[in-house]
Amino acid sequence: MGEWKKTQCNMCVLSCGLEMEVEDNKILRVRPDPSSPRSHGYCCRKGRTAKYYQEDPNRLDYPLKKVGDHFERVTWEQALQEIGQRARRIVDIHGPRSVGLIGGTLSAGQSDLVFGRGLMSLMGSQYYFNPIGIEFMGSWWSHGKIFGDQMHFLEPDDDNCEMLIFWGSNSYVSGQILNAREKIRETSRGTERMVVSVDPRLSETARMADLHIMPRMGADSLMLRGMIALILQKGWEDRAYIAKYVKDLDAVRPWFEGVDIGECFRVSGVRYETMERFCRLLTTKKWGVHMDLGLFMGRHNTLNCYLLLILAVLCGVALMPGGCIVPECTILRGYTTDENDPKVWRTVKTDRFPVLGTYPESVVPDEILNDDPRRIRMMFVDASNPARSYPDTKAMVKALSSLELLVCIDTCMTETARLADYVLPAKNGYEAYELNAFQYNFPEIVGHMRHPVIEWQIGERKEGGQIWIELAKATGFLPKLPDFLYKAGEKAARTGDRIPYFMKLLAYAGTHMKYFDALPMIVGETLGQYMGSAVRAVVWAAYMTSPIANKGMLGKAGVPPLGKHPALEKLPGFAEFCRLDAAFQLVDDTP
Numbered sequence: 288m289g290e291w292k293k294t295q296c297n298m299c300v301l302s303c304g305l306e307m308e309v310e311d312n313k314i315l316r317v318r319p320d321p322s323s324p325r326s327h328g329y330c331c332r333k334g335r336t337a338k339y340y341q342e343d344p345n346r347l348d349y350p351l352k353k354v355g356d357h358f359e360r361v362t363w364e365q366a367l368q369e370i371g372q373r374a375r376r377i378v379d380i381h382g383p384r385s386v387g388l389i390g391g392t393l394s395a396g397q398s399d400l401v402f403g404r405g406l407m408s409l410m411g412s413q414y415y416f417n418p419i420g421i422e423f424m425g426s427w428w429s430h431g432k433i434f435g436d437q438m439h440f441l442e443p444d445d446d447n448c449e450m451l452i453f454w455g456s457n458s459y460v461s462g463q464i465l466n467a468r469e470k471i472r473e474t475s476r477g478t479e480r481m482v483v484s485v486d487p488r489l490s491e492t493a494r495m496a497d498l499h500i501m502p503r504m505g506a507d508s509l510m511l512r513g514m515i516a517l518i519l520q521k522g523w524e525d526r527a528y529i530a531k532y533v534k535d536l537d538a539v540r541p542w543f544e545g546v547d548i549g550e551c552f553r554v555s556g557v558r559y560e561t562m563e564r565f566c567r568l569l570t571t572k573k574w575g576v577h578m579d580l581g582l583f584m585g586r587h588n589t590l591n592c593y594l595l596l597i598l599a600v601l602c603g604v605a606l607m608p609g610g611c612i613v614p615e616c617t618i619l620r621g622y623t624t625d626e627n628d629p630k631v632w633r634t635v636k637t638d639r640f641p642v643l644g645t646y647p648e649s650v651v652p653d654e655i656l657n658d659d660p661r662r663i664r665m666m667f668v669d670a671s672n673p674a675r676s677y678p679d680t681k682a683m684v685k686a687l688s689s690l691e692l693l694v695c696i697d698t699c700m701t702e703t704a705r706l707a708d709y710v711l712p713a714k715n716g717y718e719a720y721e722l723n724a725f726q727y728n729f730p731e732i733v734g735h736m737r738h739p740v741i742e743w744q745i746g747e748r749k750e751g752g753q754i755w756i757e758l759a760k761a762t763g764f765l766p767k768l769p770d771f772l773y774k775a776g777e778k779a780a781r782t783g784d785r786i787p788y789f790m791k792l793l794a795y796a797g798t799h800m801k802y803f804d805a806l807p808m809i810v811g812e813t814l815g816q817y818m819g820s821a822v823r824a825v826v827w828a829a830y831m832t833s834p835i836a837n838k839g840m841l842g843k844a845g846v847p848p849l850g851k852h853p854a855l856e857k858l859p860g861f862a863e864f865c866r867l868d869a870a871f872q873l874v875d876d877t878p
């Protein structure tokens with residue numbers, strides 16, 4: 288009999304609560320955690336098979352170096368020193384555009400990227416490529432344009448909407464909304480509520496749906512244009528909502544005038560009568576939509592999202608309870624990027640800009656395989672397997688193979704790792720602290736940090752955040768940090784009172800603005816080592832800068848400030864910091 292420990296599933300963004308029975312460093316059994324405020328006892332097959340993720344025969348235990356056509360085990364010291372020297376040389380000679388980072392989409396390895404981006408910023412590089420970039424770029428960009436914020440995007444208020452729509456999504460199989468199977472089954476079973484699937488294919492979700500709209504593949508934007516034109520022509524739009532919340536509709540209206548609606552539907556492969564009925568439902572019922580790969584990865588992916596958001600606005604369901612809501616997060620996932628800001632880099636060959644700080648990785652091969660002196664010559668890959676998962680994998684393999692330096696941080700020997708010059712073994716989220724930046728609960732906000740459930744050291748695996756700090760030191764890009772920060776960090780960890788450290792950190796940050804993006808790394812170094820984990824310290828920092836700050840939520844949730852800071856608690860902004868600190872403590876205390 289082992290000990291049952293609580294954690295979360297690492298396998299998709301929903302991060303369902305799990306309980307693991309662990310004995311002698313091994314996961315014996317896994318079951319869903321009924322006490323999880325996120326998933327309430329739900330989990331899918333992937334969660335239950337976490338044992339095989341933990342014990343995969345391809346797991347990495349030691350740093351490896353490519354020598355000729357094979358790998359040799361090397362010490363951490365050697366790997367770091369050699370990577371550090373080579374990376375430094377490349378940046379010194381060719382400048383910051385010569386280096387990029389690829390990584391991180393799923394809930395595994397999330398925290399690594401916070402540190403990885405820290406090193407990129409210390410090197411002066413803006414190149415952060417991410418598979419999520421491909422899926423979400425069009426959506427994030429559209430949300431930025433229409434609602435003013437790229438980070439917060441619409442999701443269905445799935446418990447309360449009358450019509451739950453899956454557009455280009457096979458959620459019954461892929462998850463992507465909490466407790467997907469239960470929710471889809473329950474919603475389609477009742478007579479009050481309905482499930483709609485918009486999918487060219489009779490997917491598992493479409494089979495469960497009350498209404499299945501089957502456009503021709505890639506025709507969504509044309510179909511949406513016809514739908515919006517039809518709604519405006521009939522005058523079915525929600526005028527009260529529009530009068531109250533919407534501006535500049537007149538700038539948009541002409542796009543939908545003089546549209547041959549019948550032709551839009553005919554080319555899209557859908558029947559006029561069906562679409563008329565669908566549009567009537569959309570304008571008389573409260574609906575929420577979950578969009579996914581069918582729109583995001585499809586043809587006209589940005590236009591798809593843009594038009595669907597306009598539809599949600601015209602129907603009066605955008606940002607409305609019972610319609611499409613924006614789940615709040617305790618952790619900031621990024622900042623809106625203004626692509627017109629001249630300080631924001633465009634890629635050299637493909638002239639692409641980032642959205643939410645993320646460049647589309649589909650351009651990576653073009654940015655490596657060229658003769659321009661500003662081309663990318665060195666890549667760090669962490670928690671991602673681009674040689675397999677990116678578009679045009681042949682071009683990606685060719686590009687990664689031709690780099691001057693490729694460093695791969697992973698838990699496993701992947702297709703990408705096999706191409707690398709150095710492979711560094713990471714602990715996963717069951718062996719180390721791990722943050723979860725994806726949070727889809729509504730209206731509750733559930734923050735979570737995974738605690739290691741396997742506490743023994745296996746091989747020479749290291750926490751991802753720690754690897755990045757050591758890389759930053761080895762390259763010489765981590766600035767010398769003042770003693771007072773280390774001292775304050777040590778004291779904070781020892782006494783549990785982190786506010787004095789926070790004040791010192793603010794003072795340091797205020798005079799070192801150029802290190803702003805590297806602050807997580809600085810916290811990992813000066814506080815993390817005393818808290819036993821760089822990631823744990825960064826989760827604390829993430830709470831201190833949480834987007835829920837100053838919205839009154841912590842007060843409503845009854846989170847009292849931690850410790851005694853009478854002077855601070857009188858200052859409105861600082862009282863909130865004390866509550867945020869307390870919220871972190873709650874998360875830290877309750878795995």
Ligand SMILES: Nc1nc2c(c(=O)[nH]1)N[C@H]1C(S)=C(S)[C@@H](COP(=O)(O)OP(=O)(O)OC[C@H]3O[C@@H](n4cnc5c(=O)[nH]c(N)nc54)[C@H](O)[C@@H]3O)O[C@H]1N2
Pocket residue numbers: 299333392393422454455456457458460461462463485486487488490502503504505506507579580581582585586
């Ligand atoms: N088991 C498992 N689960 C996963 C993952 C995994 O790897 N394995 N990955 C996770 C991740 S990262 C993601 S992003 C999600 C993806 O989750 P989903 O987006 O639900 O994944 P897909 O199965 O690709 O479903 C896309 C649907 O879009 C439809 N489609 C294709 N073309 C079009 C089109 O032109 N228009 C419309 N309207 N629909 C179209 C397809 O028929 C398909 O049913 O899954 C997550 N869950």
Ligand SMILES: Nc1nc2c(c(=O)[nH]1)N[C@H]1C(S)=C(S)[C@@H](COP(=O)(O)OP(=O)(O)OC[C@H]3O[C@@H](n4cnc5c(=O)[nH]c(N)nc54)[C@H](O)[C@@H]3O)O[C@H]1N2
Pocket residue numbers: 390391392393395396399418419422580669670671672673675676677678696697698699701713714715716751
């Ligand atoms: N043909 C095709 N291509 C696709 C898609 C598709 O539907 N079809 N879907 C696309 C989508 S939606 C996505 S999201 C991407 C996903 O593409 P990627 O982001 O490349 O995701 P994975 O292939 O799952 O790679 C995740 C890597 O993280 C490693 N890993 C796991 N746990 C940890 C950890 O704790 N720490 C570290 N450092 N590493 C860890 C795994 O070993 C694995 O190598 O693929 C995209 N590519």
Ligand code: SF4
Pocket residue numbers: 296297298299300301302303329330331332333334335462
């Ligand atoms: S739905 Fe996602 S988080 Fe939940 S158990 Fe399945 S894979 Fe894990």
Ligand SMILES: [Mo]
Pocket residue numbers: 392422
């Ligand atoms: Mo994805």
